[in-house]
Amino acid sequence: MTNAPQPFGIRKTALRKMPDYFLGSFFAMGCPCEVLIESADQRLAQRLLLVVRDEAWRIEAKWSRYLKSSLVQKINHQPEKTHTLDEETRAIVDYGQTLWQISEGRFDITSGVYRRVWSFDGTARIPSEAQIDEIRSLVGWHQVVWIDGSLTLQPEMQIDFGGLGKEYAVDACCRKITEHSTVSCLVNFGGDCAVTSAPVHRAGWTLGIESIVCTGSAVHNIELRSGGVATSGNVHRFVLHKGKRLSHVIDARTGWPISDAPQTVTVQSSSCMEAGALATLACLQGKRAEHFLIEEAPYWIQW
Amino acid sequence: MQLNKKKSIAAVIATATASLMSQAIAADNNDKRWEIDTSVLYYGEQDDRIEDVSFATRIAREFEDGRQLTFGLTVDSLTGATPTGAVELNQPQTFTRPSARGQYVTAPGTLPLDDSFKDSRTAGYVSWSQPFGDNWAYSAGFSFSTEYDYQHLGVNGSVSRELNNNNTTLSAGFAYAQDEWDPEGGVPNPLSELAGVGNQSNKSNANPEKTVVDLLFGVTQVINERMIAQLNYSYSKSDDYLNDPYKFLTVLDTSGQPVSGPGGLFSYRFENRPDERTKHSLFAKLKTFIGGGALDTSYRYLTDDWGINSHTLDFRYRFNLNEQNYVEPHIRYYVQGQADFYMPNLSASLPIPVEASADYRLGDFNATTIGVKFGHKFDGGSEISARIEWYQQDGEAKLHSVSGSNADVFPDLDAVIFQLSYRFRI
Known part of the structure; x- marks a missing residue:
């Protein structure tokens, strides 16, 4: 009766009753994850929480670059082998390719290897030009063979879906919820969010954009009724170089941080995925970030 | 762009x-929502004792919201010989077959085995499970099996409740089974003597029944991300005809020699067991993720009012060799104490006891299983696995009321188990 095999990696999942909604929380993809459910039905809330959690864990298990058994590790383990990808992974690789094209190579799903020399821990550890040069040869979507769902990298190259996977998971979870219920939910994975539908008992789900100056306080509140919000950039990750704070946003073409990039760019759009893509591309424009975003979508930039 | x-x-x-x-x-x-498991299993005992080849299929279909339908079918083919309960003697022994239509002779110094053992068995079950209410789920099922001389029908059900955000599961279950014997040659009168060819005066044509009620209460607790603990208590009560109609005991005098019985045979008496049995068992299992693999450790204690106490200790460690392949060594140790009425033989000089059985499965023994399983996962999600295990049963039994005899007459058993399984989804 309880002999069903249970997966490992079980993390505490909690559901709390709030004044007029349920707050479900769990941990996935390296960040706290929440789902806010506009309902008084605890049973429903519990069910939706588990739906969201299982979907998030499914995507994490498949695409995390940290999990041993993930598809991404499998590819990175044997980069020069031709891997035939499943439909979902094909779709996100295609998406990464599109962003690579429209960012003219600044965004690149093969750029994760720069992490070997850049550690954004607030110290002044700057890699040498030679170190970066060495890594740079391992980066570049143009070196990849990507034909009809089959991916072949060059030796030692790697891919990851950082900057895509979490946003994708938020939207995927929202879609999963709508398969089960029509109640309004806000899915929030470490600040990247989307709603399933407009809430009934309030104007919108209130999101605070966290201040980079004063952690924990909001510089702006968004009333989210549809679509998603995502933030690119991170307050707590930077390096100091010649007295200047270098952003953690690396230009995949050079291996160097984008100069004069905003500290954070928050974008609201019709989905979390779109918001995330716009925010990431804007950051990669450096000081032209704002110029890039004007007319594209509602945005909030902190320099 | x-x-x-x-x-x-x-x-x-x-x-x-x-x-x-x-x-x-x-x-x-x-x-893909249909999950299909198929397997073929070979079980073979040493010295041409029992051989069993079985084909099993399990089909599970999951629906929305966790509702699930599972059904399974197993077809077994058993051949070989099984100990009758009679002890080996230093002279030939003649036995009448259960049908009373023939006889067979066991050579001196050989364990008497009934070699007419041949049967095929078909068993199946259907089970439905479904969540309901706040964090509850139930399951209901039906099972049957049919073989030449034995029929089983059963129903079962369970409810479980998730607590603490699914970190705790409480469950309670019951099962009721009604089985019926139709033994070859009829049902022997308990403790009556094995008769000669054509003589069925000590057998009746009744179809005796056996009923079994099982209750189970369990709790499963997620301790942390690397550990799950499970504790179950179960109660089982069997009633009515609990004998094995083919088993008997040799009657020996105090010098260890057989005495003569009807039809020119030695004296052998059919066994008799109590018509009621109550078992209590406690089962604890710890699943831990350790050293890159999953370790299952379990212990079961069982005690019943027949006087049998048993302990089972089981370890399995599943280790992923790489993305596709895993290996799972398995060790199991089992030890049991004999039933109060177990005796390898009856004594000619003592009154016949009310209950007696020489069935080795009720004796003092221990058993060790050592095995290993290899599995390979294909890219599409299907999985093939092969398991091989060695089973060794070692017991001890001294002849009852025979002076000067210290020999161990327990029929030890060695067996090998080989299983090939394939799981896929459509």
């Missing part, structure tokens, strides 16, 4: 996102 055509960028991203999400929906709808 140029960045300065920025008007189009949001549109390009919107199109790409729409395409991504529709791909995801397509991939999701492709989820």
